[in-house]
Amino acid sequence: MSTERLTWHGQHKKTLDRGARAADVMRNKMGSWPFVGAFLAIMAVWAVLNTVGLDRALHWDPYPFILLNLFLSMLAGLQGAILLIAAKRQDAISAALAQHDYDTDVAAKAVIGLLMEVNNRQLEMIMDLRLLVTALHDERSGNPAPAAQ
Template sequence: MTDENKTWHQEHKDSLTKGQRAADLMRNGMGSGPFVGGFIGFMIIWAAVNTLVLASKAWDPYPYILLNLFLSMLAGLQGAILLIAAKRQDAIAGAMAQHDYDTNLKAEKEIQALMTINRQQLEILAELKAMGATPRS
């Protein structure tokens, strides 16, 4: 794809840093059904192993304090990632709004030029009509 054929969205996507791409991937992953389902499954397995399988030698017996610690750390990390992603989304929305504004200004100039041409054509038509209405001698 040549630079001339690139859309604004493709140019923006190409300009992302590795960190920004990673934040987008993590945000998209954490907001998905498979992630939520997998995490619920992980917690069920954790509780089953610590309650049933390792009843006498559980590394994290009920009320699962270690699991709560991991969940708290995950929540803190997810909050930070979501804030980063929201900040990036705001920047994208601002850039898109500026692009739309620039496009609208360009379109307005082109419309004004077309209106000027239209007025000139109407004047020429009026002159031609006036010339055709004058009696010939």
């Protein structure tokens, strides 16, 4: 059994269903430079093989690359849906974090209020002690006691 403390993000991630986790993974992969580089490399290889391939059999999608355009259109449609799912997930995460912050602020306000009450009681006690010490000092030195304030 692990004794490490689970962060809020870790707890939240445990509540996600498989689709939400998959959307997060795809968003993180598709929104990265390695993905962009691999995507451009695949497009370049596709274009080169279909344009200047040594064998006519390699020209499975000759210029103007209609099959490639179909795949890119399907990819764009999927990316749009994935980005919307990821944005919706990010909104949910932001709302949960905001609620967590609000709950923390409310708890902190209650603790601060309690501490202020304790502080005010301490100040009153200090003032009472000060008056007692002053009265005791005046009584021992023979000075008349000051009028109560």
